[in-house]
Amino acid sequence: MTVTNGMTIRRAAGFAAAVALILVLAACGGGAGSKLAEGKTNVVTSFYPLYYFASEIGGDEVNVVNLVPAGVEPHDWTPKSQDIETASNADLFLYNGAGFESWADNFLQGISKDSTVKTAVISDGIELLEGEGEEHEEHGEEHEEHGEEEGHEHDSHVDPHTWVSPKSALIMAENVKNALVEADAAHKDVYEANYADLKQRLEELDARYETELAGVTRKDIVVSHQAFSYLARDYGLNQVAIMGLSPDAEPRAQDLMNVVKFVKDNDVQYIFFEELVSDQLAKTLADEAGVETLVLNPVEGLTQEQEKEGKDFISIMNENLDHLLQALK
Structure with missing residues (x-):
């Protein structure tokens, strides 16, 4: 007996277990550091x-x-x-x-x-x-x-x-x-x-988004979490999310296998991941589907490295467009 995408039940179970481990390991914390200033x-x-x-x-x-x-x-x-x-x-x-x-x-x-x-x-x-x-x-x-x-x-x-x-x-x-x-x-x-x-x-x-995305042949973007609905709506794309609105949501094994099937059935070439959360789930799915990964940044925050490089909202959004064009050409 087989399940979605031709996986055997044993293979699907192993795949789900690997994904569960990835989800457990992906975590982070933090706190504020800046201070108020007089005269401003x-x-x-x-x-x-x-x-x-x-x-x-x-x-x-x-x-x-x-x-x-x-x-x-x-x-x-x-x-x-x-x-x-x-x-x-x-x-x-x-x-x-x-x-x-x-x-x-x-x-x-x-x-x-x-x-x-x-x-x-x-x-x-x-x-x-x-x-x-x-x-x-x-x-x-x-x-x-x-x-x-x-x-x-x-x-x-x-x-x-x-x-x-x-x-x-x-x-x-x-x-x-x-x-x-x-x-x-x-x-x-x-x-x-x-x-x-x-x-x-x-x-x-x-x-730039309007002009350049109007010329792409592919419209499907597979992303790690559902952060790109407004981008998809405004520029004619179709978002398929591995996880829901929160990047620490837990997708079911069947949902993950459906994503793999969608990637294969629709000739998707890349699965997008984010920089502030673990990329292992996206990479695991990409390996299963035989495709590559790229960053699509929801710009919820900068990494320390991005801060040092002087990157900002607009420069990262331009990088996002470059990656979209690479994936959708």
Whole structure:
């Protein structure tokens, strides 16, 4: 008797066991390190893309503190009391919303009652997408009971990965600009000018995505976790995710074998993996399907090496496009 893709039951069981070991070994932690500064507008951001937008638009007038350190996957991060204190003493707190920061409600409730910090949800104005198949049946009830407490599940199955599309990033950058102007109206002209420069660079990025992806023959992208729905929607791609909205979700063996089958049936040449989580699952599936792997970065944070090399949101998004073109040609 055989199972999907011609695997024997024994081979499938061994494959599933190897995958389970990979999932157990993939883990990380972290904490915040930056401090507030006197004489500047202090902005606290929940993760890297918002840090980038605030830094570019705020320029010399702001001091931006990013809560999630370099090299830490934000799905695996939860705030400490020190982080709440930092936000309480800041002028502005920016977070993505759409359920990305499952800790946000408790975090905001913990902010000091005499704090004057303003808050802004930066995904406002983006047409949100529902996550596809986020909860596997055998884990669904467990996630409902424990997911919010653990801080790794997203609210209501809404896909929060808005920033991965340049079209969404344009909306988010404007939201950051507006929040900065509201928090520090005295430097409105500076923020408007810096925003105009960032907007031009994001529009150029968007135009490159539109032009170059319009010419590819393949449209299917197989990714390690479901972080590219907005990118797929905005540029005509079809995302097939190994795992759900959270990169530490646990797919069933049958789901994994279905991915392998999809890769073979649709002449997919690459399986994409991410840099802030283990690449072993993607590589295991790629070996099983006889294809190669490439990085497709959800830009949830930078590695320490990327920081040292001076990479940023736009340069990584350009690298993503180069890799997409390589995989879809």
